[in-house]
């Protein structure tokens with residue numbers, strides 16, 4: 001369970017101060033999948049990164065499983081983070097470690113004794129069907145496989161929450177489906193709460209229970225994905241739901257049209 | 263009579279040349295470990311303390327950064343002379359192979375620190391972030407993530423340092439440091455024994471090629487990206 005209350009994050013950008021996340025409230029029930037969607041710069045990454053305090057909110061409260069994170073000292077926060085998995089767009093695996101060693105790193109960080117680590121590594125890799133690739137370096141894996149190793153790494157410490165920032169934005173459509181299937185399975189079988197950031201409506205539609213639509217740092221609308229027809233209220237939701245790419249007339253075409261008319 | 267010995271002279275001076283090679287070896291053996299032991303932490307310190315780093319400490323960064331630049335801005339010959347009082351303080355004398363290792367080490371530390379810092383900056387910030395998200399402490403992030411990912415590049419930097427070192431050690435000959443470079447200068451420049459000098463230069467070429475080969479092989483073994 002995650003509860004964000006009134007979280008705000010400001011940055012100093014190139015043209016002065018900007019509010020990346022503006023007074024957002026978000027409640028994610030235990031075991032659900034929360035989608036976060038919006039255009040580039042809407043503040044999605046900043047929002048999800050505040051859940052594990054990679055980004056510290058200027059104001060507001062961050063509750064994970066009932067525990068307030070913003071007031072924890074460094075050591076407690078560190079221990080808390082071992083129970084919040086995170087998956088990134090660019091996978092962020094260590095290139096000089098094998099798939100197995102990458103997963104094991106998470107266990108070493110959590111202080112697990114060597115004796116139990118091997119079994120846990122095998123277990124986590126088995127969840128994403130990569131047990132046989134434990135000895136492979138990331139350079140020998142496809143994009144989809146790398147992301148699955150990253151998911152295994154995020155799961156290794158049996159987290160209650162899995163944060164995914166555009167986990168499918170660097171892989172092809174078929175691999176997207178594979179990755180989403182694993183995430184769905186993890187959510188259903190292990191009961192892990194998932195927050196998934198994306199700019200593709202089809203991605204959240206495939207797995208989320210609820211989608212928060214973000215624009216200019218604010219959550220402007222929630223779309224419930226319970227099977228009933230979607231009724232977007234905002235312009236941006238309608239745009240995101242429309243999967244056709246409408247380019248509109250180009251300048252050249254417009255000029256031609258004008259010439260024909262005049 | 264000096265200057266017209268030809269290659270037959272090479273046989274005569276062979277023991278001296280081997281001794282010179284030994285001196286170069288000694289300089290490398292003393293200086294390289296010192297450089298690594300000091301420069302790697304210094305480079306890590308700069309990486310950690312830099313603005314936007316893992317634990318920014320602007321003033322500390324400024325001091326280390328400026329010190330590294332200061333040492334690097336000295337031409338080595340000037341550094342060698344300027345350091346004579348310090349060298350005397352540390353090894354008791356300012357001439358000889360041992361004495362020369364002091365400015366050599368200081369020079370090597372400055373260069374290698376900068377190389378290390380640059381190598382560390384090449385490590386993907388995403389990987390560092392993943393470590394933080396995992397709950398890794400700063401110490402863990404440095405040891406188990408940063409240095410692991412930078413390892414091949416660091417081996418490359420150490421190789422470059424050792425090679426440039428052989429050239430610096432020749433200048434060290436001016437204060438009686440000895441070594442193969444000094445040997446080449448003595449025979450070629452002061453005594454016009456061209457054949458001896460050429461032989462010494464060939465030995466240095468072989469030495470550098472060998473070190474570079476060893477370095478390249480090490481990097482290749484460490485680097486798992488391909």
Ligand SMILES: Nc1ncnc2c1ncn2[C@@H]1O[C@H](COP(=O)(O)OP(=O)(O)OP(=O)(O)O)[C@@H](O)[C@H]1O
Nearest residue numbers: 011012013020039040041042043044045046047199
């Ligand atoms: N560390 C930072 N320093 C300054 N500005 C930042 C920083 N991080 C984010 N921003 C700014 O905050 C705004 C929101 O950024 P954010 O990365 O959260 O957007 P996003 O919705 O994830 O976009 P994208 O789809 O491109 O990933 C942007 O204007 C961005 O430039």
Ligand SMILES: [Mg+2]
Nearest residue numbers: 044045046165
């Ligand atoms: Mg983003």
